[in-house]
Amino acid sequence: MDAYEDLQQATLHDIPRSECLQLLGVARVGRIVFADDEGPVALPVNFRMDGESVLFRVSPASEMCLRLNEAKVSFQVDRLDDFHQTGWSVLVRGTSSYVESEDLPVLRSTRPLPWARGFRPVYVRVQPTQISGRRLVDD
Amino acid sequence: MDAYEDLQQATLHDIPRSECLQLLGVARVGRIVFADDEGPVALPVNFRMDGESVLFRVSPASEMCLRLNEAKVSFQVDRLDDFHQTGWSVLVRGTSSYVESEDLPVLRSTRPLPWARGFRPVYVRVQPTQISGRRLVDD
Numbered sequence: 581m582d583a584y585e586d587l588q589q590a591t592l593h594d595i596p597r598s599e600c601l602q603l604l605g606v607a608r609v610g611r612i613v614f615a616d617d618e619g620p621v622a623l624p625v626n627f628r629m630d631g632e633s634v635l636f637r638v639s640p641a642s643e644m645c646l647r648l649n650e651a652k653v654s655f656q657v658d659r660l661d662d663f664h665q666t667g668w669s670v671l672v673r674g675t676s677s678y679v680e681s682e683d684l685p686v687l688r689s690t691r692p693l694p695w696a697r698g699f700r701p702v703y704v705r706v707q708p709t710q711i712s713g714r715r716l717v718d719d
Numbered sequence: 720m721d722a723y724e725d726l727q728q729a730t731l732h733d734i735p736r737s738e739c740l741q742l743l744g745v746a747r748v749g750r751i752v753f754a755d756d757e758g759p760v761a762l763p764v765n766f767r768m769d770g771e772s773v774l775f776r777v778s779p780a781s782e783m784c785l786r787l788n789e790a791k792v793s794f795q796v797d798r799l800d801d802f803h804q805t806g807w808s809v810l811v812r813g814t815s816s817y818v819e820s821e822d823l824p825v826l827r828s829t830r831p832l833p834w835a836r837g838f839r840p841v842y843v844r845v846q847p848t849q850i851s852g853r854r855l856v857d858d
Contacts, residue, residue, distance in 0.1 A: 592837070618812060
């Protein structure tokens with residue numbers, strides 16, 4: 581045990597589901613977590629919530645796209661403060677699938693708009709089976 | 720195709736391996752990406768680099784700990800700017816394993832020190848098989 585172990589001030593607290601959804605609702609970027617033949621990976625994508633599901637867009641030419649059709653995935657969002665060593669994270673576990681045009685949000689301005697240039701016409705939805713979050717509080 | 724699709728200004732560029740290592744060297748928090756029975760997940764942990772491998776600490780009582788012994792994992796670090804819609808991300812793919820005391824960095828101050836209170840005596844190393852990164856540049 582290190583001598584300065586005592587300096588740790590922060591405690592982990594669970595975030596209630598309703599608050600997880602609030603945090604997801606205002607976040608604009610997260611990480612899609614999926615598996616390919618080499619194992620699990622996480623890649624940042626910008627997203628929007630559609631009710632309780634996560635919506636983002638991918639290129640049909642990407643390896644990621646191939647792996648997101650009816651797959652077990654997670655979507656992870658956090659805000660972490662290096663300096664204060666505090667922060668929160670939310671994890672959505674569920675199933676990803678391609679979204680048909682008629683199942684997209686009617687209001688176009690509420691759909692995700694990719695930050696990066698390029699052709700990303702495939703909408704992917706993560707339908708949650710579990711939403712959980714933790715906050716590291718300096719008490 | 721949305722009319723305001725044209726507003727996208729940013730382009731994705733690969734980050735050279737040497738620069739990925741520099742970014743990992745100054746970062747203090749990232750996400751360990753592993754799989755349990757329900758699929759892939761990502762959880763934030765604070766970490767330190769030890770040469771080209773990632774080092775962090777976990778609780779022996781955690782589900783995560785159980786899943787990190789000789790497992791295929793990734794470690795993901797990013798810095799993303801919601802407002803400017805730019806940022807970078809680095810992905811380390813490799814194998815995780817528990818670290819014996821004698822294989823820890825000699826200098827204690829270079830070892831990772833958990834932010835959260837709690838007993839986390841198990842050091843985990845991610846030995847990379849692949850390190851890659853991407854930067855979203857507003858050009």
